[in-house]
Amino acid sequence: METIAIGCDEAAYNLKVAIIKHLGTLGIRCDDFGAAAGEVILYPDVAFKVADAVAAGKYKRAILVCGTGLGMCICANKVPGVRAAVCHDPFSAERARMSNNAQILCMGERVIGVELAKKIVDIWLAAEFSEKSHSQPKVQRIAELEQEHCKR
Ligand code: RB5
Numbered sequence: 001m002e003t004i005a006i007g008c009d010e011a012a013y014n015l016k017v018a019i020i021k022h023l024g025t026l027g028i029r030c031d032d033f034g035a036a037a038g039e040v041i042l043y044p045d046v047a048f049k050v051a052d053a054v055a056a057g058k059y060k061r062a063i064l065v066c067g068t069g070l071g072m073c074i075c076a077n078k079v080p081g082v083r084a085a086v087c088h089d090p091f092s093a094e095r096a097r098m099s100n101n102a103q104i105l106c107m108g109e110r111v112i113g114v115e116l117a118k119k120i121v122d123i124w125l126a127a128e129f130s131e132k133s134h135s136q137p138k139v140q141r142i143a144e145l146e147q148e149h150c151k152r
Pocket residue numbers: 009011012043066067068069070071072108
């Protein structure tokens with residue numbers, strides 16, 4: 001499995017560390033975009049860095065965590081080409097890949113327990129988007145409308 005980019009703010013530092021450790025036990029490496037332990041950081045600064053790296057093709061997948069997952073997700077989705085999704089249940093985690101081809105998984109440490117978060121990471125990593133699926137034209141349409149919108 002390719003290296004995964006990961007980032008957090010101070011509200012989700014512990015969840016980030018737990019996910020990095022969990023992925024390490026599976027032999028999956030993470031590139032950590034911060035925050036560092038004890039560092040107070042504005043979540044948009046982390047989210048845009050990680051999302052930019054994904055949009056540039058440096059990472060196929062990334063994980064962003066904050067208090068709720070929402071702020072990170074809002075920011076990441078502002079970067080053209082990025083599809084980020086907040087998933088706090090297994091079904092959404094699977095569909096975020098299979099229906100939406102989401103490259104970035106977002107979660108909130110104030111919302112979800114560590115064990116469920118690890119399970120969600122596993123499901124999200126295992127699920128693959130198929131270019132042949134009925135979801136492909138919809139994901140393609142996101143890209144088309146995004147491009148049109150960016151030209152305005
Ligand atoms: C804390 O700054 C909190 O607002 C943040 O972690 C996140 O939940 C925002 O969406």
